[in-house]
Amino acid sequence: MNPKGYSRPQIALHWIAAVLIVAQFVLHDPIVAAWEAISKGEAPEVGLLVWWHLIGGSLILALVVWRLALRMKRGVPALPDKEAPLLKGLAHLTHWSLYALMFILPITGLATWFGENETADFIHTTLKLPLLVLVLLHFAAALFQQFVLRTGLINRMLRAEK
Ligand code: HEM
Numbered sequence: 001m002n003p004k005g006y007s008r009p010q011i012a013l014h015w016i017a018a019v020l021i022v023a024q025f026v027l028h029d030p031i032v033a034a035w036e037a038i039s040k041g042e043a044p045e046v047g048l049l050v051w052w053h054l055i056g057g058s059l060i061l062a063l064v065v066w067r068l069a070l071r072m073k074r075g076v077p078a079l080p081d082k083e084a085p086l087l088k089g090l091a092h093l094t095h096w097s098l099y100a101l102m103f104i105l106p107i108t109g110l111a112t113w114f115g116e117n118e119t120a121d122f123i124h125t126t127l128k129l130p131l132l133v134l135v136l137l138h139f140a141a142a143l144f145q146q147f148v149l150r151t152g153l154i155n156r157m158l159r160a161e162k
C-alpha cells in the first residue's frame with residue numbers, strides 16, 4: 001500500500017470537495033439571514049442558496065468519509081523527497097487539520113439547523129476562520145512546491161497514477 005500517486009476517485013473527491021467548500025464561504029449570506037430569522041422566532045426565507053448550504057455542506061461530510069475510507073484502503077503517495085522534514089511535518093498537520101474540519105463543520109452545521117444547538121452554532125461560526133486560513137495556507141504551499149521547489153506537486157492532484 002504505497003502508491004506512486006493519487007487515484008482518479010481520490011483526485012475527483014479532492015476537487016469536488018474544494019469547490020463545495022469555497023461555495024460555502026462565498027454564498028453564506030442567505031444561510032446566515034435564514035438562521036437569524038429562526039433565532040428571532042420569525043419565518044426564515046429558505047431559498048435555493050439556503051438549500052445549497054445545507055445539502056452542499058452535508059455532501060462534504062459524505063465525501064470526506066468516502067475519501068478517508070479510500071485513504072485507508074489504498075493509501076496516498078509519500079510526500080516529495082525534496083521536501084525538508086519541517087515542511088513535511090507542516091504538510092501532515094495541515095492535511096489532518098483540514099480533514100478534521102471537514103468533519104466538524106458539517107456536523108456542527110447539522111446540529112445548529114436541526115437541533116438548534118447554540119454550542120454547535122458557536123463552534124460552526126468560530127471554526128469557519130481556521131478552515132479558511134488553512135485552505136489559503138494549503139493553496140500557498142501547493143504554489144510554493146510547484147513554482148519554487150519545483151517538485152511538480154500540483155500535477156499529483158491532476159493526473160492519476162497507480
Ligand atoms: C464543510 C461544510 C460547511 C462549511 C465550510 C460551512 C461554512 C459556513 C459559513 C462560512 C457560515 C457563515 C458563518 C458566519 O458568517 O458567521 C455558515 C453558517 C451556517 N451554516 Fe454552515 N458550513 C458547512 C456545513 C453546514 C451544514 C451541513 C449545515 C446544516 C445542514 C450548515 C448550517 C449552517 C447554519 C445554520 C449557519 C448559520 C449560522 C449562524 O449564522 O449563526 N452548515 N456555514
Ligand code: HEM
Nearest residue numbers: 017018021022076079095098099135139142153154156157
Ligand atoms: C477547500 C479546499 C481544499 C481542501 C479542503 C483540500 C484538502 C486537501 C487534503 C486533506 C489533502 C491531503 C490528501 C492526502 O494525502 O490525504 C490535499 C492534497 C493536495 N491538495 Fe488540496 N485541498 C483544497 C484545495 C486545494 C487547492 C486550491 C489546491 C491548489 C493547487 C490544492 C492542491 C493540493 C495538492 C497538490 C495536494 C497533493 C499533496 C501531495 O501530493 O502531497 N488543494 N488537499
